[in-house]
Amino acid sequence: MKILGVDFHIEPASLQEALALQKALGRALKGQKIDLGGVSSEVIKKDAAGNIDIASVDLSGAGGIVSTIFNLLLGPVCSDEVEAAAMTCAKRCYVDSGAKEPVDIDFFEKHRDLYYPVMIEVIKVNCGPFIAGLVSSFGDLGAILAKSLKQK
Secondary structure (H helix, E strand, O other): OEEOOEEEEOOOOOHHHHHHHHHHHHHHHOOOOOOOOOOOHHHOOEOOOOOEOHHHOOOOOOHHHHHHHHHHHHHHHOOHHHHHHHHHHHOOOEEOOOOOEEOOHHHHHHOHHHHHHHHHHHHHHHHHHHHHHHHHOOOOHHHHHHHHHHHO
8 A cells, every 4th residue: 555655564453452442542532522513515515526626615604513523633643542552553564665664663753744644544454344344233324324414
């Protein structure tokens, strides 16, 4: 997988390590205020090709969604527990440049700009299957929630 032009091999951690990361994320996000503030799908405009037109996004009346995004980002970012669990999960990952440079604290000392893009992928690889399985166990509930959010 290429991240900012660098080839990485993102390997899933052990079940125990991945579950620890999932729980740490859950604790970091638990209690975060989620307020969509009555934002409708009209806030996000798309161009003719269906791509989001960032320049035309009007968030003037969307204080709730903006603060929600910051809360959801800052909860995990500010959590020492999430950081430690994600670094543990990253220990099986490496830069795929022939030398298999490990993705660890020494790597990020030299490549700080890669920290969040790589760690987000580590989280996706390790927590994504749990979340997908959880959502699928609720059947159409996810689709109903998505539809109701679009109608607001």
